[in-house]
Structure formats: structure tokens, C-alpha cells
Amino acid sequence: MMNDKNVEVMEVHFYEKPGCINNTKQKVLLKDKGYKVIAYNLLEEPWTTTVLAKYLSTRPFAEWFNVSAPRIKSGEINPANFGEEEALQAMxxxxYLIxxxxxxxxxxxxxxxxxxxxxxxMKEEIDRALLSCPKSKTQNSCDDEIK
Structure with a gap:
């Protein structure tokens, strides 16, 4: 039988917007599953297109954008007008666009x-309420409060 001290805890590197209600809940869920969550401020990370593309390319291009971003909500930016390289540079x-x-x-x-x-x-169904900004329909999102 393996001693608990010998069990390596899986590290989850988690890039968030500090203060985001759902990011906070998501980290708690991961910790409750036994993961070691290492949180980073997504807004201050020195991203390159190569590194950012590793994360974003795991989903369809149309789903790369944070639809709660102030510049998207205001209509200043329309993600449909970007190609992949332009989108990476804009992000x-x-x-906030990520x-x-x-x-x-x-x-x-x-x-x-x-x-x-x-x-x-998570190894289970994820609560859909944790997938979009809970403030986006009733009040300004956390993104709006920062900008």
C-alpha cells in the first residue's frame, strides 16, 4: 500500500482574472477534487502568440473570445471580423478578450x-452556471468593473 506522502498531487496551472466570481468557484472545485491549483493573473501574463495559441487551439476559433469582454459587448470588436493571427494579437x-x-x-x-x-x-458534468459570467445579464460583468 502506498503511503499518502508518496502520492504526487497533480498541478493545475489556472490562468484567471482575479475577482472573477466563476474563476474563484472553478478553482475551489478543482481543489476539492484534490488538485494543486496554481493561479496566475491572465491579464498580467506576458503572452506570446505561440503560447496563447496552445490554449486556444483546443477549441473552435469562434469560441476563443470572452463574450463578456467590454469591447465585445459594446460592439467595438466583432470577433467574426478576425482571422486567427489577428485574434491572437488582439488578445x-x-x-480581457481571452x-x-x-x-x-x-x-x-x-x-x-x-x-x-x-x-x-472534473470527471463529471460541469454546472453550466460556471461557464458564463453570472453578472452579464443583470449588471455589469467583473470585466466592466475593472476597465
């Missing part, structure tokens, strides 16, 4: 808490 310039959280476990990458990687980590 580096304005990380669908979150970004998750990495070893060399596995995911974008959003509904990503294949997040679903594998």
Missing part, C-alpha cells in the same frame, strides 16, 4: 471551464 493587446480560464496540466492545454481538459479533470 495579447487586450487579455475566454477564461486557461488551464494547463503538464503539456495538456485547455481554454474555458467547458474545455475537454477541464471536463477530464
Amino acid at each position: 495579447i493587446d487586450d487579455p 475566454k477564461r480560464p486557461l488551464i494547463r496540466v503538464g503539456q495538456n492545454y485547455g481554454c474555458g471551464f467547458d474545455s475537454v481538459l477541464a471536463k477530464e479533470l
Whole structure:
């Protein structure tokens, strides 16, 4: 029988927007599953197109964007007008545009808490309420409060 001290806890690198209600709940769920969650501020990370693409390319291009981002909600930016390279650069310039959280476990990458990687980590159905901003319909989103 293996001693609990010898069991390695899987590290989940979690890129969030600090203060995001759902990112906070998502981290708690991962910790409750026994993972070691290492949180990073997605907005301050020195992204490159190559690194960011590893996370985003795990889902269809149309799902790369945070639809609660102020510039998308205001109509200033229409994600449909971007190609992939333009989108990556726009997200580096304005990380609020990035669908979150970004998750990495070893060399596995995911974008959003509904990503294949997040679903594998949770090993169960994810509450749909944790997949979009709870403030977006009734009040300004957390993104709006920061900008």
C-alpha cells in the first residue's frame, strides 16, 4: 500500500482574472477534487502568440473570445471580423478578450471551464452556471468593473 506522502498531487496551472466570481468557484472545485491549483493573473501574463495559441487551439476559433469582454459587448470588436493571427494579437493587446480560464496540466492545454481538459479533470458534468459570467445579464460583468 502506498503511503499518502508518496502520492504526487497533480498541478493545475489556472490562468484567471482575479475577482472573477466563476474563476474563484472553478478553482475551489478543482481543489476539492484534490488538485494543486496554481493561479496566475491572465491579464498580467506576458503572452506570446505561440503560447496563447496552445490554449486556444483546443477549441473552435469562434469560441476563443470572452463574450463578456467590454469591447465585445459594446460592439467595438466583432470577433467574426478576425482571422486567427489577428485574434491572437488582439488578445495579447487586450487579455480581457481571452475566454477564461486557461488551464494547463503538464503539456495538456485547455481554454474555458467547458474545455475537454477541464471536463477530464472534473470527471463529471460541469454546472453550466460556471461557464458564463453570472453578472452579464443583470449588471455589469467583473470585466466592466475593472476597465
